[in-house]
Amino acid sequence: MKPSRVPFVTLVIVLVFLYLPIAFLVMNSCNTSRFASKWGGFSLRWYERLFERQDIIAALGNSLKIATAASIISMVLGTAAAFALERHRSRLQDAHRLLITVPLVLPDILMGMSLLLLFVSLGVSLNLITITVAHVTFCLSYVALVVQARLQDFDFNTVEAARDLGATKLQAFVKVTLPLLAPGILAGGLLAFTLSIDDYVITYFVKGPGSDTLPTLVYSMIKKSKDLPVINALSSLMLAATFIVVAVSQRLTRPTPIRD
Amino acid sequence: MNRRHFITTSAAALAATSLPSCNSSGKKKTLTVFTWADYLSENATAGFEKANDCTVVIDTFDSNEAMLAKLESGATGYDILVPSSYAVQALNRKSMLMPLDHSKLPNLKNVDASYLAKAADTKMEFSVPYMMAPTCLCYLESKVSNPVESWSMLDRTDLKGRVTLLDDMREVLGAALKFLGHSLNSTDPAQLAAARDVAIGWKKNIAKFENEQYKTGIASGEFFLVQGYAGDLLQASEENEDMRIFIPQEGSAFSCDDLCIPKNTTQPDLAHAFIDHLTASEVAAENMAWIGYRAPNSAAYAQLSEDFRGSPVLFPPDGIFSKCEPIADLGDKLPLWTSEWDKVKTAV
Numbered sequence: 001m002k003p004s005r006v007p008f009v010t011l012v013i014v015l016v017f018l019y020l021p022i023a024f025l026v027m028n029s030c031n032t033s034r035f036a037s038k039w040g041g042f043s044l045r046w047y048e049r050l051f052e053r054q055d056i057i058a059a060l061g062n063s064l065k066i067a068t069a070a071s072i073i074s075m076v077l078g079t080a081a082a083f084a085l086e087r088h089r090s091r092l093q094d095a096h097r098l099l100i101t102v103p104l105v106l107p108d109i110l111m112g113m114s115l116l117l118l119f120v121s122l123g124v125s126l127n128l129i130t131i132t133v134a135h136v137t138f139c140l141s142y143v144a145l146v147v148q149a150r151l152q153d154f155d156f157n158t159v160e161a162a163r164d165l166g167a168t169k170l171q172a173f174v175k176v177t178l179p180l181l182a183p184g185i186l187a188g189g190l191l192a193f194t195l196s197i198d199d200y201v202i203t204y205f206v207k208g209p210g211s212d213t214l215p216t217l218v219y220s221m222i223k224k225s226k227d228l229p230v231i232n233a234l235s236s237l238m239l240a241a242t243f244i245v246v247a248v249s250q251r252l253t254r255p256t257p258i259r260d
Numbered sequence: 261m262n263r264r265h266f267i268t269t270s271a272a273a274l275a276a277t278s279l280p281s282c283n284s285s286g287k288k289k290t291l292t293v294f295t296w297a298d299y300l301s302e303n304a305t306a307g308f309e310k311a312n313d314c315t316v317v318i319d320t321f322d323s324n325e326a327m328l329a330k331l332e333s334g335a336t337g338y339d340i341l342v343p344s345s346y347a348v349q350a351l352n353r354k355s356m357l358m359p360l361d362h363s364k365l366p367n368l369k370n371v372d373a374s375y376l377a378k379a380a381d382t383k384m385e386f387s388v389p390y391m392m393a394p395t396c397l398c399y400l401e402s403k404v405s406n407p408v409e410s411w412s413m414l415d416r417t418d419l420k421g422r423v424t425l426l427d428d429m430r431e432v433l434g435a436a437l438k439f440l441g442h443s444l445n446s447t448d449p450a451q452l453a454a455a456r457d458v459a460i461g462w463k464k465n466i467a468k469f470e471n472e473q474y475k476t477g478i479a480s481g482e483f484f485l486v487q488g489y490a491g492d493l494l495q496a497s498e499e500n501e502d503m504r505i506f507i508p509q510e511g512s513a514f515s516c517d518d519l520c521i522p523k524n525t526t527q528p529d530l531a532h533a534f535i536d537h538l539t540a541s542e543v544a545a546e547n548m549a550w551i552g553y554r555a556p557n558s559a560a561y562a563q564l565s566e567d568f569r570g571s572p573v574l575f576p577p578d579g580i581f582s583k584c585e586p587i588a589d590l591g592d593k594l595p596l597w598t599s600e601w602d603k604v605k606t607a608v
Contacts, residue, residue, distance in 0.1 A: 033499050035476045040499065055297075055318065113333060120334035205330060209292035209337045210317040217297055220320035222472065225298035226495060226552065 022239065029232035046233040053230060056217065060234065063197050063214040066128060070135035071192040077136065078143025078192075079185050085144070086151040103141045111138065112205030119206060126208025134206045135196040142195065143188030150184030289314040291530050294327065295342035296320060296517075299391070301550035308537045314530060331356060331522065339525045340534055348387045348518045349380050349589035357386045358521040364532040367539035372556035374581070379516065380588050387518035388535050391553040393490040394584055395431055395513040396573055398497070398505045403484040409506045411439035413485060414462045422484040424477065425462060427469035429601040430587050431513060432459050435487065438510045444585040447593040456600040460607045469605075478503060490573050491553055505573050511583025516556065 029047070033040030050056065085097055103111065115134045116126075124130060158180070162172040178185075200215040207216060214234075221228055289312070293300070297320040305316045319338070321327040324347035331338075332354065343351065351357050362368060368384060381387045397414075399407055403422075407413065414423060414435075425432050434444040436455035446452060467483065475496040477483040486493075490505065497503040519538065521531045537543055541559035548555045549564065554574040561569060569575060576584070590597060 034495065035479050035499055038480055038499060113329075116330070116333045116335060120336075125337060126335060204321075204326060205333070205335075207319070208335070209290075209294075209319045212318075212320055216322075217320055219322040220297035223322055224296045224491060224551070224553075227298060 026236045029236040046229045050230045050233045059212045059214045059217040066132050067193045067196040069132045070196040071189045073136045074139035074143045074192045075189040078140040079147050081144040082147035100144050103138045108201035112202040116205040128211045130206045139192035142191050146188035147184045291339050292317045293340040294319050294338040301547045304543050304547045336524050339527045339531045341520050345516050345586050346589040352386050358523045365536045367536045370557045370559035372558045375556040387520040389516045389556045390519045392516035393553045394507050396490050396505050398493045399485045400502045401504050411508045419484050420465050421467050423466040424470040424474045424486045426487050427471045445588040452600050459604045507576050513587050514584035
């Protein structure tokens with residue numbers, strides 16, 4: 001019997017669906033014309049312009065700082081929350097679960113507004129830190145969810161075995177629990193990173209003078225800027241960086257071949 | 261160094277350097293401008309920073325409504341705002357603006373009196389006009405035979421399905437009002453009802469209401485006639501020589517963004533100095549050429565390149581300019597407009 005062609009065709013369709021827009025973007029970043037619909041010839045003018053644009057680079061820097069900090073903090077808090085939810089059952093935990101889940105479904109505009117009102121009433125000046133705090137509030141829910149899924153089929157007997165063999169609580173946590181949960185925590189952290197780096201609505205409300213992030217700057221540039229295609233160039237560079245990071249991490253996390 | 265060691269150390273190093281830090285830039289004064297992205301030339305900023313030994317920080321918004329929502333919630337820290345005229349009126353009604361001290365603004369004498377006469381804030385008590393541009397129609401010369409420079413173009417059935425209108429109540433009903441010879445800001449129910457019927461007629465002819473894609477659409481030849489903002493259309497026409505932009509002879513919206521100072525600024529003197537700097541003729545001329553809009557600054561007009569000064573779109577002849585109006589705040593008459601606009605949007 002001939003092997004079915006369906007999986008192959010599906011693969012091709014999915015790859016085209018995922019990567020054709022990206023290929024189009026990269027192509028357009030080298031387009032002399034300002035408009036995607038017309039090919040005006042090859043040039044690197046938008047890349048040159050990008051490196052003259054200190055504000056875009058600064059906004060990208062802000063976005064990266066916030067996303068890194070928000071994902072690290074929400075990894076810690078989210079894991080703690082997941083533990084509490086999985087290990088202890090009580091009325092209070094039901095309320096806790098509700099509070100963790102609500103930010104997943106809460107409209108961004110509502111969160112942005114309420115956080116802004118909170119910061120204003122506390123008299124906190126708006127800056128990168130307020131954005132980071134805001135991002136942690138929604139990121140930690142995602143991390144908690146992912147880690148909790150991992151905890152559901154976690155064998156707590158391994159921890160007890162470690163304790164039986166003389167490990168302290170901390171040792172058992174660091175040497176047994178954490179390494180086993182690490183993939184879940186990292187997955188949650190990556191999710192948090194991507195959510196943070198492209199959030200617009202919440203960020204707009206809690207950003208302060210001089211803390212424009214890449215999404216807020218890009219949205220504003222759509223209105224009056226002559227330099228919009230610079231964003232294509234920037235996106236292409238970010239894409240290249242992402243591919244490199246993924247390739248390197250795949251190399252690093254490849255299981256070490258067993259030598260004899 | 262083994263692999264795991266590498267991962268942990270590099271991750272730690274990365275995390276350590278990337279934590280948000282709030283480094284204040286010494287004792288230098290800071291002026292924060294809340295504005296649209298790329299709406300201020302680099303030279304204009306640099307010149308001001310040098311003259312006043314301060315740093316200009318730009319913070320951006322992407323719509324007047326978003327800006328209003330944020331300021332009304334109590335966000336502070338801004339020294340200059342650059343909203344559209346109607347949003348200035350809304351801010352002023354909530355008494356969020358600081359009255360301008362004209363003794364600190366000697367360059368206000370440069371401001372174009374012919375525009376000022378129509379502006380909402382005629383005496384510049386709270387705001388100084390910054391940049392303006394009309395709403396235009398634009399067609400492809402090769403596709404549209406015997407064009408007329410009038411809103412009546414929108415009725416031409418030979419262009420059916422190749423026309424777009426802005427997805428904006430004020431622009432579409434405003435154009436219809438102008439077409440009928442009324443004021444752009446009319447709140448007369450009978451005039452509005454007539455304008456609604458005109459707009460419904462136009463709607464039958466258009467492909468869609470569109471705010472962003474029309475410029476790419478006409479530059480690529482997908483649309484033959486679009487209603488759009490002069491700034492966008494002028495940019496697009498650099499790519500396509502077939503595009504013809506005009507202000508309809510019945511007049512159109514000539515919207516303006518204004519400079520104003522929020523009441524809670526901590527730097528009123530520096531903010532005044534900034535407004536004065538931008539109204540200086542040579543700064544205004546350079547800024548205009550950089551942004552591609554018209555600053556209502558009579559003294560600066562003479563310093564513009566002939567090309568820029570000769571643009572019939574940004575500098576229309578007096579006969580047409582006198583028929584153009586800025587979009588004004590409707591205040592409590594807004595529901596009248598929204599109900600007519602709903603009828604246009606739901607009409608089949």
